[in-house]
Amino acid sequence: VLAIWHQLTKAEIPELAKCSVLMRDRSRVEDTIGAMQRAGAGRLQVISDFDMTLTRFAHNGKRVPTTHNILGHRLLIDEDCSKKIRELLNTYYPIEIDAGRTAEDKLPLMVEWWTQVHELLIQQRIRKDLLAQAVKESSAMLREGYKVFFDRLTEQQVPLLIFSAGVGDVLEEVIRQNNVFHPNVHIISNYMDFDQTGVLRAFKGQLIHTFNKREGALSHASGLRVLQGRPNVLLLGDSLGDLTMADGVSEHQNILTIGFLNDQMDERKELYVKSFDVVLVKDETMEVPNAILKCIT
Ligand code: C5P
Ligand code: MG
Helix, strand or coil, rough: HHHHHHHHCCCCCCHHHHCCCEEHHHHHHHHHHHHHHHCHHHHHEEECCCCCCCCCCCEEEEECCCCCHHCCCCCCHHHHHHHHHHHHHHHHHHHHHHCCCCCCCCHHHHHHHHHHHHHHHHHHHCCCCHHHHHHHHHCEEECCCHHHHHHHHCCCCCCCEEEEEEEEHHHHHHHCCCCCCCCEEEEEEECCCCCCCCCEEEEEECCCCCCHHHHHHHHHHCCCCCCCCCCEEEEEECCCCHHHHCCCCCCEEEEEEEEEEEEEECHHHHHHHHHCCEECCCCEECHHHHHHHHCCC
């Protein structure tokens, strides 16, 4: 009897057997997916990070730009500024992903990074009407299988909250140009504030960086009506800071977290397996999230 019960409750997903998939507790993952499946699409919400989670980390051996780095286009900023932004990236990105430092330790440094870059961008008087072209000419790229992911969530009327410490205006343009900015997509991010002539003058609201997503979750996500009554959460991220994106979900029942481990694999593997339910090592596709979604919805 027990064996039959097991078959009924456990989700069978062959994609989870791939060698790039690591799980601390496979049985728990299957139970959670099984419970989410029984509850159905009407009880589900998906919360995802953007840069290096929905977008690829690298393509043909070259890093894919984050939303901030897309703004480095010569159309928008001058060479000197672009160089400064790259230098800041070289200084702070290694800190962001350093397995030897705590999030608490990194937090003030992330604020430094984002604040300096935002100030530089504002000084450049970026023009709103050039953003679309800069995105078009960039090498921004969503993960393979992204269309299946976005389209399925739309078909099943499952809200997708994209929660990004990147730049919202750029993020929107990336998903618009890939034809997946569907009505079920909701975004929390850093948005640009343009003056009447369409020139960047500030960033709106409270700064979101990699390690303060919990605050954004509590102040913004928890208030989104479309997410209410959906206690099951599929969470996707590439940073440990992304794990707090679901902190605003009240009365949650089942949360399954998927972490893309893109960089510093050996140094961070243990930490990621301890922190995320499913870890995808150097996987540039949406294959596993899509297989899980197909099972749940
Ligand atoms: O969408 P997500 O929250 O992942 O966006 C934040 C990412 O953007 C960070 O992981 C960081 O590495 C990157 N970033 C960047 N340049 C900045 C600030 C952040 O590439 N100036
Ligand atoms: Mg990210």
